[in-house]
Amino acid sequence: MDDFNALTRLDGKVAVVTGAASGIGRATALRLAAAGAAVLAADLDAAGAAATAAACVSAGGQAQATGGDIRDWSTGEAMAGAAVAELGGLDILVNCAGLFPSGAALDLDEGHWDQLLDVNLKGAMSLSQACARRMRDAGRGGAIVNIASIQGLRPRAGKAAYAASKAGLIALTQVLAQELAAHGVRVNALAPGPVLTEAAVEAGGSATGAATAAAYLARLPLGRFGSPEEIAVAVQFLASPAAAWITGATLAIDGGALLI
Ligand SMILES: NC(=O)c1ccc[n+]([C@@H]2O[C@H](COP(=O)([O-])OP(=O)(O)OC[C@H]3O[C@@H](n4cnc5c(N)ncnc54)[C@H](O)[C@@H]3O)[C@@H](O)[C@H]2O)c1
Numbered sequence: 177m178d179d180f181n182a183l184t185r186l187d188g189k190v191a192v193v194t195g196a197a198s199g200i201g202r203a204t205a206l207r208l209a210a211a212g213a214a215v216l217a218a219d220l221d222a223a224g225a226a227a228t229a230a231a232c233v234s235a236g237g238q239a240q241a242t243g244g245d246i247r248d249w250s251t252g253e254a255m256a257g258a259a260v261a262e263l264g265g266l267d268i269l270v271n272c273a274g275l276f277p278s279g280a281a282l283d284l285d286e287g288h289w290d291q292l293l294d295v296n297l298k299g300a301m302s303l304s305q306a307c308a309r310r311m312r313d314a315g316r317g318g319a320i321v322n323i324a325s326i327q328g329l330r331p332r333a334g335k336a337a338y339a340a341s342k343a344g345l346i347a348l349t350q351v352l353a354q355e356l357a358a359h360g361v362r363v364n365a366l367a368p369g370p371v372l373t374e375a376a377v378e379a380g381g382s383a384t385g386a387a388t389a390a391a392y393l394a395r396l397p398l399g400r401f402g403s404p405e406e407i408a409v410a411v412q413f414l415a416s417p418a419a420a421w422i423t424g425a426t427l428a429i430d431g432g433a434l435l436i
Pocket residue numbers: 194195196197198199200201218219220221224244245246247272273274275276295323324325326367368369370371372373374375376
């Protein structure tokens with residue numbers, strides 16, 4: 177049996193990471209670059225993506241950055257094309273870009289719904305299609321990792337658009353896993369629980385939010401929030417040869433939140 181560390185290396189692979197300017201996407205870009213992949217850090221926030229790519233390079237890795245709005249279907253093509261043109265191939269896609277805000281179903285407006293579904297679900301689909309076509313054509317397989325949420329598995333009140341987008345992303349993962357297996361492309365999802373990123377803190381907000389958070393943490397089996405890096409190591413695993421027989425899976429990384 178090969179050494180586990182060797183099995184999780186990504187040397188010679190090219191990875192596209194969306195949402196790479198901050199939070200989980202940034203940590204994932206850094207992790208994959210540290211594991212040997214050449215990373216295209218992609219984000220609506222082009223300056224943030226460039227800063228992530230620079231951090232990957234200063235840590236000794238290989239990376240480029242690209243800006244783009246994944247609500248536009250053609251952005252998937254542009255990002256996949258940039259990976260091939262600038263980094264010489266495309267083996268891994270991490271769909272991490274996402275928006276949090278949600279609200280009670282009775283108060284939702286159409287713009288809010290479209291915005292969330294367009295980023296969290298349509299964006300992941302267009303990127304997956306563009307990248308998977310290139311993986312198929314190159315004939316060397318690949319891996320797609322979708323960052324869903326426990327809200328996609330156990331939806332809560334007040335999260336209509338967000339939960340629907342993440343449940344949709346999990347369903348998409350399962351469909352693509354079946355369609356792409358013949359091309360050697362594995363497709364999996366992660367379902368993080370509460371991870372301490374700026375976006376998550378903003379979504380939780382105010383003093384009421386802090387009190388709610390303390391009560392929540394008291395019930396959470398592992399008793400603390402997760403870190404972006406704890407999600408990033410799971411992305412590395414699922415993208416690596418160590419996960420060669422895993423496809424269509426959704427792995428909850430949630431401190432036990434689904435058990436509450
Ligand atoms: N933090 C958590 O607690 C948590 C829990 C479960 C799931 N998630 C998921 O993890 C992912 C990352 O979350 P995060 O906490 O790191 O948030 P974040 O806000 O730090 O990162 C999201 C990134 O997506 C980018 N983005 C937003 N709209 C975009 C668009 N139209 N085109 C391209 N990029 C766009 C943002 O610029 C940002 O850099 C999201 O999909 C989120 O739903 C987070």
